[in-house]
Amino acid sequence: MNKRLINILVPLISIVLGLIIGAIVMAASGFNPIDGYAALWNGIFMDSYTLGETVRQITPYVFSGLAVAFAFRTGLFNIGVEGQLIMGWLAAAYVGQAFELPAIIHLPLALIAAAVAGALWAFIPGLLKAKLQVHEVIVTIMLNYTALHVANALIDVISGGGERTEKIHATASLRSEFFQSITDYSRLHWGFVLALIAVMVMWFILEKTTRGYELKAVGFNKHASQYAGMNVSKNIILAMVISGAFAGLGGAMEALGTFENMTKLHASTGIGFDGIAVALLGANQPFGVLLGAILFGSLKYGGLNMPSEAGVPTEIVSIVIALIIFFVASGYVIRLALERLSKRKEVK
Known part of the structure; x- marks a missing residue:
């Protein structure tokens, strides 16, 4: 059994084990x-509307997962995706409602604003890590809460004391009448296409560019990279900035597609933290993150149908997701079992 096949089987077995034990939990309850x-299946695939909403739910998870995975592939643990996503959400919502421009300018401008806002928020821990050796986990955790309260304060200023920003202009919206017509007026938008492009962009940067090679090399061994003539500090900062840009675009999906505004947050959105699980499910690989986001988003949205149709509380879905993540995190045990099974077959 080759290594590539084992890498595919580990998450699949983890998903199956999670579903089986989830079923046992349901039966025991x-x-x-x-x-x-x-009911979970119907909540995902019942009709065109639910399918459209499922894809819409998946979209920001792709960006948050890419943000976490990109940082991890370059030797950093960006737990601040939540805060970067919030800042990107706010930036996109503000640009979307504050300016009146042609759509060909307005939408790209709002997306760029979100990416820049997320990148700038990630620049802070990147700079502190590169120059002062302050661990990025500590700084990013603190910046999550800072982003939450800063965003709420700015919404208060932008809205003149209201609870939310004004609705964005149609020229900045990712929604499409075409998608509405084929999904029975779901909130599906062009963001899922941008998410697919983002997956390709991350793959291209890391696998096909010299800069991507440097970023991975610095993450693997910064001392060896420095000895080879690479600018370690610059690459650490750049890795965080790119990761933050992905996160900021995840916020733009909510601002320009799902809600078309931003409401004051009383707690975290959860999307940024869920991105850690998505990246773990996808083994920090771009296309793996896409599959992880599809699974995660489908379970999250489909689970909403379980209480009404089957009387099963949504907490059961959370348990299933947690079990899947647990088995993926324990993938070494599954991998070891598969390798031993493969060796036994070869001996026979």
């Missing part, structure tokens, strides 16, 4: 697992 999973 007095619920019918078949009805529960049928």
Whole structure:
């Protein structure tokens, strides 16, 4: 059994194990697992509307997962994706409602503003890490809460004391009448296409560019990279900035597609933190992140149908997701079992 096949089987087995134990939890709690999973399936694929909403739910998870994965591939642990996403959301919402421009200018400008806002928020821990050796985990965690309160304060100023920003102009919206017509007026928008492009961009940067090679090299061994003549500080900052840009675009998906404004947040959105799980499910690979986001977003949205159709509480879905993540995190055990099984077959 080759290494590539094992890498594919580990997450698949983790998903199956998570679903099986989730079924056991449902049965032990007095619920019918078949009805529960049928309701979950219907919540994802019941009709064109639910399918459109499922894809819409998946979209920001792709960006948050890419943000975490990009940082991890370059030797950094960006737990601040949540804060960077919030700042990107606010920047996109502000540009979308504050200016009246042609769509060909307005939408790209709002997207760029979101990416820049996320990048600038990530620049702070990147700079502190590169210049003062301050661990990025500590700084990014603190900046998550800072972003939450800064965003709420700025919404208060922008809206004149209101709870949310004004709705963005149509010229900055990612929504499309075409998608509405084929998905029974769901909130599906062009963001999912941008998410696919983002996956390709991350893959291209890391695998096909000299800069990507340097970023990975610095993450793998900064001392060896410095000895080879690479600018370690510059690459650390650049890695965080690119990661933050992905996160900021995730916020833009909510501002320009799903909600078309921004409301004051009383707690985190959860999307940035969920991006850690998505990156883990995708083994920090661009296309793996896409698959992880599809699974995560589908379970999140489909799970909303379980209480109404099967009487199963949504907490069961959270348990299933947690179990899947647990088995992926314990992938070494599964990998070891597969390798031993493969060796036994070869011996026979």
